[in-house]
Amino acid sequence: MSSTLSGLDLRDVTRDDAALRRFLSGLPGVDQVGAEARAAGLATRSIKTTAKAWAIDTAISMVDLTTLEGADTPGKVRSMCAKAVHPDPSDLTTPAVAAVCVYPDLVETAVNALRGTTVQVASVATAFPSGRAPLPTKLADVRDAVAAGATEIDMVIDRGAFLAGRYLQVYEEIVATREACGSAHLKVILETGELATLDNVRRASWLALLAGGEFIKTSTGKITPAATPPVALVMLEAVRDFAQTTYELRGVKLAGGIRTSKEAIRYLVMVNEIAGEQWLDPSLFRFGASSLLNDLLLQRHKLRTGAYDGADYVTLD
Amino acid sequence: MPAFEYAPAPESRDVARLRASYGIFVDGRFRAGAGEAIKTVNPANEEPLAEVAEAGPADVDDAVRAARTAFDGAWGRMPGRERAKYLFRIARAIQERARELAVLESLDNGKPIRESRDVDVPLAAAHFFYYAGWADKLEHAGFGPRPRPIGVAGQVIPWNFPLLMAAWKIAPALATGNTVVLKPAETTPLSALTLAEIIAEADLPAGTVNILAGGPSIGQAIVDHDGIDKIAFTGSTEVGKAIQRAVAGTGKRLSLELGGKAANIVFDDAALDQAVEGIVNGIFFNQGHVCCAGSRLLVQESVIDDVIAALHRRLTTLRLGDPLDKNTDIGAINSAAQLARIRELTDAGEEEGATRWSPPCELPDRGFWFAPTVFTNVSPAHRIAREEIFGPVLSVLTFRTPAEAVEKANNTPYGLSAGIWTEKGSRILSIAGKLRAGVVWANTFNRFDPGSPFGGYQESGFGREGGRHGLGPYLA
Amino acid sequence: MAGTVWAPTLPSRTTSDRLRVRKTYKLYVDGAFPRSESGRSYPVTNPAGELLAHAAQASRKDVRDAVVAARKAFPGWSAATAYNRGQVLYRIAEMLDGRREQFAAEVRNAEGGSAAAALATVAQAIDRWVWYAGWADKYAQVTGSANPVAGPYFNFSLPEPTGVVGALAPQESSLLGLVSVLAPIITTGNTTVVVASRERPLPAVSLTEVLATSDLPGGVVNVLTGYPGELAPWLASHRDVNAVDLTGVDPADRPALQQAAADNVKRVYTPADEDWRSDPSTARLAAFVETKTVWHPVEV
Secondary structure (H helix, E strand, O other), X not given: OHHHHOOOOHHHHOOOHHHHHHHHXXXXXXXXXXXXXXXXXXXXXXXXXXXXXXXXXXXXXXXXXEOOOOOOOHHHHHHHXXXXXXXXXXXXXXXXXXXXXEOHHHHHHHHHHHOOOOOEEEEEOOOXXXXXXXXXXXXXXXXXXXXXXXXXXXXXXXXXXXXOOOHHHHHHHHHHHHHHHOOOEEEEEOOHHHHOOHHHHHHHHHHHXXXXXXXXXXXXXXXXXXXXXXHHHHHHHHHHHHHHXXXXXXXXXXXXXXXXXXXXXXXXHHHHHHHOHHHOOOOOEEEEEOOHHHHHHXXXXXXXXXXXXXXXXXXXX | OOOOOOOOOEOOHHHHOOOOEEOEEEOOEEEOOOXXXXXXXXXXXXXXXXXXXXXXXXXXXXXXXXXXXXXXXXXXXXXXXXXXXXXXXXXXXXXXXXXXXXXXXXXXHOOOHXXXXXXXXXXHHHHHHHHHOOOOOHHHOOOOOOOOEOOEEEEEOOOOXXXXXXXXXXXXXXXXXXXXXXXXXXXXXXXXHHHHHHHHHOOOOOOOEEEOOOOHHHHHHHHHOOOOXXXXXXXXXXXXXXXXXXXXXXXXXXXXXXXXXXXXXXXXXXXXXXXXXXXXXXXXXXXXXXXXXXXXEEEEHHHHHHHHHHHHHHHXXXXXXXXXXXXXXXXXOOOHXXXXXXXXXXXXXXXXXXXXXXXXXXXXXXXXXXXXXXXXXXXXXXXXXXXXXXXXXXXXXXXXOHHHHHHHHHOOOOOOEEEEEOOOHHHHHHXXXXXXXXXXXEOOOOOOXXXXXXXXXXXXXXXXXXXXXXXXXXXX | OOOOOOOOOOOOOOOOOOOOOOOOEOOEEOOEOOOOOOOOEEEEEOOOOOEEEEEEOOOHHHHHHHHHHHHHHHHHHHHOOHHHHHHHHHHHHHHHHHOHHHHHHHHHHHHOOOHHHHHHHHXXXXXXXXXXXXXXXXXXXXXXXXXXXXXXXXXXXXXXXXXXXXXXXXXXXXXXXXHHHHHHHHHOOXXXXXXXXXXXXXXXXXXXXXXXXXXXXXXXXXXEOOOHHHHHHHHHHOOOOOEEEOOOOOHHHHHHHHHHHHHHOOEEEOOOOOOOOOOOOOHHHHHOEEEEEEEEEOOO
């Protein structure tokens, strides 16, 4: 356990499939019951008043406001971008979100709508969500999105290859995607629901980090389970341990199934106590979400006014 | 100033419905004890909580007599199915008053509200639920076709889990048809006396359960009393031995749950992050005031640096402070006396040459507090490796091979519990089979369940509490 | 002259200013109260022949739907902690106890006898629930074991619930017998489809109201009223039913059902007549569990 994490030359590890497999299998196992218990323990933290206000604003600033539907249109995307910049027209002190997240063919619309703002444009790519297409097609997908102005790319790994043990193939695809990103940053979607075990989540996290992903991301949001506390725990431990070994800071994005402020705040507690406060920043932590934003706004209202709100008091995207 | 500062999140003190004074519970009624009236204190700030009119020797006589009458009469003649329903009532009432009991426990004991709320009180209710179900099934429990109760049980419990220890004692005693005279610890009488209210409201026949607040002399009076047929004691090994001597030749039945110096063994292939949680839970849960605490960490030497680094990092997120704050992880030490003992032993640890470390920790000015402490470079010959500290102090030793781990783990007169951290199943089973400990936790620690028998080997005591086995000590 | 015309025998009229709101007796499937998909019902009378109410007359499709519901509920119920199951069962007893008088009236209507006898029967039924509730987290301790095999292996045996159990409730004892059949099945984690007594189904239906208000997940217990002679063969032959309890089936009718059950090797429980007032043994708990034995080497 110790020799694999402290000061090993990680280029050796990716020399070939066998070396990579040995490295990944040598990572400490994850005891699922223990991980779930730790996550549940962190969920008992009671975050009130000033701490809650800070957490809500921080969470808003970490949202990647997302629309990834077959029925998306330029109109839908423009409307969402307006909300991304001014989530609450009745309170302009509300922070803007970190980014919007759209399909590649709508990147141009988003870029135009967000010009001059702080909100980034993230695009899914690599035959999202399944990832089942030849590599050249997946890379072309990336290049198109980057050419259209996306500053962030959310790729999917080949889960079939991972589960079949072809780790080097997964690694090399991520490396190639990173190259195709150019100056855009890369988030690597592990699709943890399909990886099934926490051991796999740990291994896939390390694999993506070794391959150069700036962020590891839980899910496409198209299947359940998506982001869950034990999965988030293991991924935060991975970026923490990776930073300790390589001195490089990488981020975590939780996507899929996070709908309430309560959940978001619990995840911020987890970031705080597992990875550390450096990660409490949109440059290292994101929520991929759509309905979460409105619940954050409702909670923000409640803290300000003292009364519970209803859906009519926040805008549609 | 940290980026994410958790604001105070106090549980409301009013929920505890603290009274100005509490009496003792004898023969179905509350009354002032004939002994001293003491003030029980909140160890977090040394403020008095309530006055308690402690029992005197005459109260002990009354209680034992009432328990005998109830045993010969209403309770002793009652069919198991009816006894069961009384115990179910008590369980339900504990659940209903759960928050009240949790806050009261944290005020009187000093433990964090999160623990009393999430561990102590739910387990106490569960214990009554579990044993309620045995009351009418004793012939199936493996003790013969017609198991009989012993008679009047005298029970003396410690201050570390006041309500839970009362549940562990009373539930099996009543389920098997015995009657009870119980004395809570002198520094933590309030939750037991509130349990007495619950028992009264459940309408148990008078004298079935009697609860007497008092100090060591009252405990002695109960142990020595001729009218007591069976003694159950949880506390220090030193007092346990004294009780065993006192009972010798009297024919009284005895069960003891005493101290420990448990070894928590971490192998090189352990799931490291969960093992660290297990280490932290093992020694810092309840401020280390746990007989089965994992107070000796035995780490495979090849991974000692990684484990200690991860442990230190983890300890910096522990929050010490107001027990009623929902975010507090480490509460107050229960008394000045206990704090003095912890300090004496940790000073000794430093003198003996071990390396002492604590995370940065601000201790409140008033109250009894001790920062979580880790000693590395500890040798088996050090006092801090041998003696039970009963505080948030971890002693770390190393081992080279599984056999050496077992040898070091067993090298103690105690034998209450142990922990094993490894991903290899066969190793868990092998090591568990070799450890001289009544409870072995593998890849977890400090897990309790009313169905799981708990108790020690050797100087950690004898008899089991919990499970089917927990009936044995209360059957003739 | 015209022949005599049939008319129902009605209980004597009670004069009162206030008209009662009469209960409709329906099936209990998947936590809801549907009528039979066949739309049929049949009259239920008291021992004097007076009409009490009409009950739903379930069909084979209701059996089919009930089995689907029971199967769906099985993973959750069997995976619940034993403590949790015990809590739910105890809550059922709480709800029953709160409705003592209502059930005594129902039992008296169904079976006749004195008011005192009916109350005593209901009290026993409640106490029986409590007895079984207390078994949930103990049964494995009494029947499981660590087996000292000859070799370096840890070997243990545990009882596991068998799955979906089809049960034919006693024909005569409309509450106490029913409870004595139903409780042990679900205590150990099985789910069930129960066919109530043909002539005396109403206490069973009222019992389902208690079940529905006791945190019992929908589908764990499903109760069908109607003609057991019509419904039992469908349960006995159903391949997604793991066991059948033939308590309420006349011994003469059992062989045919046992034959049908053999098609998927169902476990078949065919008890002798029981006096429901006596304390039960653990036989009914044992009838619907499987024993799983696991080996693991012991070495460093």
